[in-house]
Amino acid sequence: MSRVVILGGGTGGTLMANRLRRRTDPAEVRITVVDQDDRHVYQPGLLFVPFGLMEPGELVRPRHRQLRPGVAFLRSAVDRVALEDRAVHLADGTLLPYDVLVVASGADLRPEETEGLTGPGWGERTFTFYSVEGATALARALGAFDGGRLVVDLVDMPIKCPVAPLEFAFLADWHLTRRGIRRRTEITYVTPLDSAFTKPTCARALSGLLTRKGVRLVTEFNAGEVDGRAGTLTSYDGRTVPFDLLVSVPLHAGAPFVGRSEGLGDELDFVRVDPATLQSRARPEVFAIGDATDVPTSKAGSVAHFQGEVLTENVLRFLDGRPLEPGYDGHANCFIETGHRKALLIDFNYDVEPLPGRFPGPVGPLPLLRESRLNHAGKLAFTWMYWNVLLPGRDMPGIDARMSMAGKRPLAPAGA
Amino acid sequence: MPATVDAEGFLTDPAQWDEGLAEEIAHENGIPELTPRHWQVLRYMRETYLTTGSAPTIRTLGKASGVPIKELYELFPKGPAKLAAKVAGIPKPRGCI
Structure with a gap:
């Protein structure tokens, strides 16, 4: 045994x-x-x-x-x-x-790793949506929000679902527009990386997305301290971003x-x-x-x-007692919500960056690296797949553990 | 053979790196001299990247390189994780998109 x-x-x-x-x-x-x-x-x-x-x-x-x-x-x-x-x-x-x-x-x-983040204002003015409790408290606060400065800050990589903070900013834009208070709200996305889209293929395909949604961008910002009372986020190199509502993705x-x-x-x-x-x-x-x-x-x-x-x-x-198979290639596949019932789809591995093209699948080809309603439908359908296919440990029909190049359009290397 | 770099000046192949090249990249990026404290960070960066495939973030550097975060900003001004990666000849820290 x-x-x-x-x-x-x-x-x-x-x-x-x-x-x-x-x-x-x-x-x-x-x-x-x-x-x-x-x-x-x-x-x-x-x-x-x-x-x-x-x-x-x-x-x-x-x-x-x-x-x-x-x-x-x-x-x-x-x-x-x-x-x-x-x-x-x-x-x-x-x-x-x-x-x-x-x-x-x-x-x-590990929110306590950022000075002040779990201090005064935690759960009232500073939040995370990365837990059930946090997301629930944020729903209440966002419901009562009447405009002002909404700041989304990603403290440091790695985090779960690395695009979720960006998706949050896009969904907030949509949500506030529908409620008629978008014009009274400034949305700022703050990241320790040097841009919102750090991979050359994504930067080229998606660079207009933030401007189109009116999301301000602050880069290379390593959050060192949060003051929930004053409503300020301060970086290790002394820059300050003021907020009325802070949505933080804490250190993982x-x-x-x-x-x-x-x-x-x-x-x-x-x-x-x-x-x-x-x-x-x-x-x-x-x-x-x-x-x-x-x-x-x-x-x-x-x-x-x-x-x-x-x-x-x-x-x-x-x-x-047999030799192991070096079979995992870094394959990841993610839907990215962009608001207005649209989403992007990316598919990549250790060596291949997300590429444009079409992703072949059981429900027909889905556009890669491009906003579409079909991808949004895919993201919603995924809830059922999660409980009924993924957790029981069944294979997704037509989707291999190893990344496939089928349908992808390779790009010339950056600078070439 | 001359080293090849990407559009932002990062080495495309970490194997092309040597200590002389590090000095050169440092000068070009406003670091007049690489001190033993710089080298402590650079060696840690390279070792981490070559064993795990990821460049360490500023917090990992602060926890594990033996150089506190405040000093990292003095050694590698503005974006220490990115600049140290460049000098160490490894790719810059990236997200998934």
């Missing part, structure tokens, strides 16, 4: 448990998922909550109900992983030994137990793994998936989904 322990019952952990359960005999492989609570949040929906486009209640379902029969769900916080002993120390002191460990504990928000880090598990994670508690096999750099029997890893691609549900296919294969190979 082999023991597979999966830490985290979110997107990556759930789909891994379900994929492995389908491919293994319960008499030979025991699968246990550990999580500290039983609330599975559909995180892509959080973006819509502040605008009343989705209700918080529709986003949450019990974690254990998403797991196939034959997968054990253990509700407990984790103290640390003892890599040498191949055992997880649970918060109550219990030891959970494993033959294979999959770390799927996602990324946490891996689960704190990763930091307490010697050798497992990096400075920000993300698990160090090989980017192609997803095997831990510390131990051969340890793997990680999704937001919990340090791989250089987006932290997004599509990434966990594509990784799931490769990692299932690799866990099975490891259990059989």
